[in-house]
Amino acid sequence: xxxxxxxxxxxxxxxxPFYIVSSRQWRLWVTLIASNIFYAxxxxxxxxxxxxxxxxxxxxxxxxxxxxxxxxxxxAANLALLGLFKYFNFFIGSFAELMRDIGLPASxxxxxxxxxxxxxxxxxxxxxxxxxxxxxQMPSEPNLLYFATYVTLFPQLVAGPIVRAKSLLPQIRGxxxxxxxxxxxxxxxxxxxxxxxxxxxxxxxxxxxxIFRAPALSTSLADLAGxxxxxxxxxxxxxxxxxxxxxxxxxxxxxxxxxxxxxYFSASFREFWHRWHISLSTWLRDYLFIPQGGSRGSRLxxxxxxxxxxxxxxxxxxxxxxxxxxxxxxxxxLILERLLAPPLAAVERLLHLPSWISKTAATLVVFSLTxxxxxxxxxxxxxxxxxxxxxLLSFKGYEMTWGAIPPxxxxxxxxxxxxxxVDLGGRSERLRSWYTASLVRRTAGAYALFVLILLxxxxxxxxxxxxxx
Amino acid sequence: MKEARLxxxxxxxxxxxxxxAAAALVLFVALVALDRVVEFGLKQLLLHSKYRYMEVYExxxxxxxxxxxxxRAGVHFPHSAKxxxxxxxxxxxxxxxxxxxxxxxxxxxxHGPPKTVIIEMSFVADPRSGEAAAGLARVFSQRARAIGRNxxxxxxAAEHVFHLVRFNHQTLLNALxxxxxxxxxxxxxxxxxxxxIAHIEHMAPFTEAPVAANVAQVVNLIAELRRRNVxxxxxxxxxxxxxxxxxxxxxxxxxxLRSLAVSNGALFVNDAAAISNRDLFADSAHxxxxxxxxxxxxxxxxxxxxxx
Numbered sequence: 064x065x066x067x068x069x070x071x072x073x074x075x076x077x078x079x080p081f082y083i084v085s086s087r088q089w090r091l092w093v094t095l096i097a098s099n100i101f102y103a104x105x106x107x108x109x110x111x112x113x114x115x116x117x118x119x120x121x122x123x124x125x126x127x128x129x130x131x132x133x134x135x136x137x138x139a140a141n142l143a144l145l146g147l148f149k150y151f152n153f154f155i156g157s158f159a160e161l162m163r164d165i166g167l168p169a170s171x172x173x174x175x176x177x178x179x180x181x182x183x184x185x186x187x188x189x190x191x192x193x194x195x196x197x198x199x200q201m202p203s204e205p206n207l208l209y210f211a212t213y214v215t216l217f218p219q220l221v222a223g224p225i226v227r228a229k230s231l232l233p234q235i236r237g238x239x240x241x242x243x244x245x246x247x248x249x250x251x252x253x254x255x256x257x258x259x260x261x262x263x264x265x266x267x268x269x270x271x272x273x274i275f276r277a278p279a280l281s282t283s284l285a286d287l288a289g290x291x292x293x294x295x296x297x298x299x300x301x302x303x304x305x306x307x308x309x310x311x312x313x314x315x316x317x318x319x320x321x322x323x324x325x326x327y328f329s330a331s332f333r334e335f336w337h338r339w340h341i342s343l344s345t346w347l348r349d350y351l352f353i354p355q356g357g358s359r360g361s362r363l364x365x366x367x368x369x370x371x372x373x374x375x376x377x378x379x380x381x382x383x384x385x386x387x388x389x390x391x392x393x394x395x396x397l398i399l400e401r402l403l404a405p406p407l408a409a410v411e412r413l414l415h416l417p418s419w420i421s422k423t424a425a426t427l428v429v430f431s432l433t434x435x436x437x438x439x440x441x442x443x444x445x446x447x448x449x450x451x452x453x454x455l456l457s458f459k460g461y462e463m464t465w466g467a468i469p470p471x472x473x474x475x476x477x478x479x480x481x482x483x484x485v486d487l488g489g490r491s492e493r494l495r496s497w498y499t500a501s502l503v504r505r506t507a508g509a510y511a512l513f514v515l516i517l518l519x520x521x522x523x524x525x526x527x528x529x530x531x532x
Numbered sequence: 533m534k535e536a537r538l539x540x541x542x543x544x545x546x547x548x549x550x551x552x553a554a555a556a557l558v559l560f561v562a563l564v565a566l567d568r569v570v571e572f573g574l575k576q577l578l579l580h581s582k583y584r585y586m587e588v589y590e591x592x593x594x595x596x597x598x599x600x601x602x603x604r605a606g607v608h609f610p611h612s613a614k615x616x617x618x619x620x621x622x623x624x625x626x627x628x629x630x631x632x633x634x635x636x637x638x639x640x641x642x643h644g645p646p647k648t649v650i651i652e653m654s655f656v657a658d659p660r661s662g663e664a665a666a667g668l669a670r671v672f673s674q675r676a677r678a679i680g681r682n683x684x685x686x687x688x689a690a691e692h693v694f695h696l697v698r699f700n701h702q703t704l705l706n707a708l709x710x711x712x713x714x715x716x717x718x719x720x721x722x723x724x725x726x727x728x729i730a731h732i733e734h735m736a737p738f739t740e741a742p743v744a745a746n747v748a749q750v751v752n753l754i755a756e757l758r759r760r761n762v763x764x765x766x767x768x769x770x771x772x773x774x775x776x777x778x779x780x781x782x783x784x785x786x787x788x789l790r791s792l793a794v795s796n797g798a799l800f801v802n803d804a805a806a807i808s809n810r811d812l813f814a815d816s817a818h819x820x821x822x823x824x825x826x827x828x829x830x831x832x833x834x835x836x837x838x839x840x
Contacts, residue, residue: 069684069686079552080549080552080553083547083548083552084549241547241552243547246547246552246555279727279731280725280731282725460725471702473705473709474702477705510563514570514696517567517694517699518696518700518704519700519704
């Protein structure tokens with residue numbers, strides 16, 4: 064059941080009246096049942112798996128405090144489930160390939176495994192809960208209804224955001240309240256999320272698919288436009304999904320936090336990761352980077368910690384070497400940025416550059432390198448990625464002739480202009496205050512978004528990219 | 533979008549099923565009313581667009597030649613910059629016969645019959661209706677709206693409630709840009725690259741044949757045009773030689789198109805092999821700017837001989 068499908072609209076139209084009229088306790092039952100129906104809408108066969116995961120983590124949560132062995136066993140069990148469904152064939156296949164490369168016979172046993180949707184997300188929800196309880200940052204949850212509602216909560220079930228238990232469980236326990244303010248704000252978020260998904264991501268999708276399928280058939284300029292279009296598509300797709308999820312949460316009286324904050328205006332990779340998929344990057348920071356020592360140790364240790372964190376962050380996205388390379392590239396960018404920061408600052412001082420010039424240049428560099436890394440993220444395999452990079456770096460076919468970039472790019476870049484202008488406007492506290500202070504302005508803005516969706520939205524029902532993770 | 537507290541001078545009732553339902557109803561009615569207002573405004577605005585598919589609906593004398601067909605028609609044949617000029621070219625990428633016939637009928641209704649209609653025949657072998665290429669025809673044309681579509685009941689209902697959805701088309705941006713600028717020439721300035729040639733050479737041979745439903749549409753269209761004393765020229769314009777060679781039944785395909793044209797009283801011109809220099813092609817099916825120039829010289833000479 065996609066957020067951009069009529070099925071979801073019907074589902075929510077049936078769910079929400081029940082949600083409103085229910086008492087506090089019944090509201091959670093309604094949510095739990097609806098969440099299970101929502102999940103079964105994808106594939107009912109995976110319901111027992113999510114129930115098993117819920118029970119495992121619920122019981123572990125009760126005994127994990129002060130017992131590191133229980134924590135290790137519970138995390139291992141979570142990772143075993145994730146590993147079996149997501150990484151088994153990848154590691155077996157890669158091992159067999161390695162054996163064959165060194166001349167040893169290998170006939171690996173691979174399993175016909177379908178990836179259960181949302182498994183990476185609900186596994187991370189549960190692991191963060193267990194760690195927070197074991198660290199005594201929150202109490203364990205004795206009420207199974209509350210805990211099961213947290214794990215299966217449908218707006219954030221299949222593709223996040225990864226809302227921490229210590230933030231969401233108290234809200235569930237306290238009984239979410241539907242308010243007019245929440246309804247209004249939630250609707251605005253949902254609308255903006257649909258603009259990102261339908262107007263930006265889904266308009267870019269077919270063009271990106273064509274370019275990444277056969278880049279040699281287009282000009283290098285068109286290929287470059289395809290890579291930038293993918294950067295826009297994945298932002299529109301995932302930020303759009305996140306906003307719809309967060310907006311639905313607000314409508315239901317729940318606060319999921321912020322998951323994207325104008326990431327393409329980042330002037331450093333450090334800033335980028337504070338603005339991109341915030342719930343995952345903070346998860347990786349709190350449960351992977353800092354426990355390894357973070358940046359407290361020597362420079363070499365920091366480099367190691369960053370590399371490991373970003374590599375695993377890449378692998379989290381999927382069992383493919385392209386994701387590993389993508390994660391490693393971002394790790395390398397973060398490390399280089401740390402190493403180059405002092406000399407670059409010295410150059411800036413020497414040249415007396417106005418800060419806006421150096422910031423704009425840095426933003427462009429960060430965006431360009433981010434796009435470069437996206438090539439690995441999007442390509443079907445390493446050969447495709449290297450082939451595309453080879454074409455882009457051939458420095459041929461960049462003539463700005465009429466037709467060098469296909470006409471469909473006009474709509475993609477027009478929508479990107481709207482989205483990036485709003486992102487840029489949102490960074491100005493003054494502009495944001497001016498806009499949000501007036502109900503008339505907000506209503507007009509919301510209506511403009513609605514018209515934008517009707518006129519330029521793509522209603523082809525394309526899946527959200529992050530559902531595959 | 534950062535959330536801010538929703539403030540109002542009015543005292544809102546407590547949130548209940550009734551008050552939320554009432555609010556949803558008010559919102560829905562307001563959205564539908566605004567939809568009609570914006571629809572009217574946008575329609576008036578787009579009628580001022582110089583985008584060629586909008587000019588069908590702007591009264592003016594007819595052109596001497598009306599060109600219809602898919603992108604090959606749009607690229608390979610000229611289009612006069614002003615209404616009532618020599619050529620009015622309605623060819624567009626992916627245009628199907630059904631929508632082309634509807635647009636032609638609208639054109640003739642509004643402007644009167646042209647002297648000659650040139651039909652680029654490639655689209656007769658394309659089973660698609662041309663929905664994706666028919667411009668904003670559904671907004672402005674009763675005939676276009678009557679053409680069936682493969683949409684879900686939900687989409688149909690949404691379009692019925694919100695008329696702005698009818699404007700949701702890949703050509704809307706072109707029409708909006710056309711308010712200030714319209715490019716007459718559709719041909720591009722690139723050359724088919726080696727990878728595309730290699731890709732075509734590796735392709736398995738395939739066959740082309742007129743689609744029965746399209747044949748019926750073309751027969752009706754030619755009959756209707758001839759009834760109004762319009763002469764019709766059916767043309768198969770140049771194809772990249774490597775692509776032509778992949779069509780295993782090419783001669784039979786051309787013969788079928790010729791028979792379709794001639795048996796209904798139209799002229800048939802086979803220019804598929806008229807240009808063989810690959811540098812004059814932008815891709816497998818379209819000439820580039822230089823190729824189009826060369827084709828125009830050739831075709832205008834043929835046109836002069838035909839004296840339609």
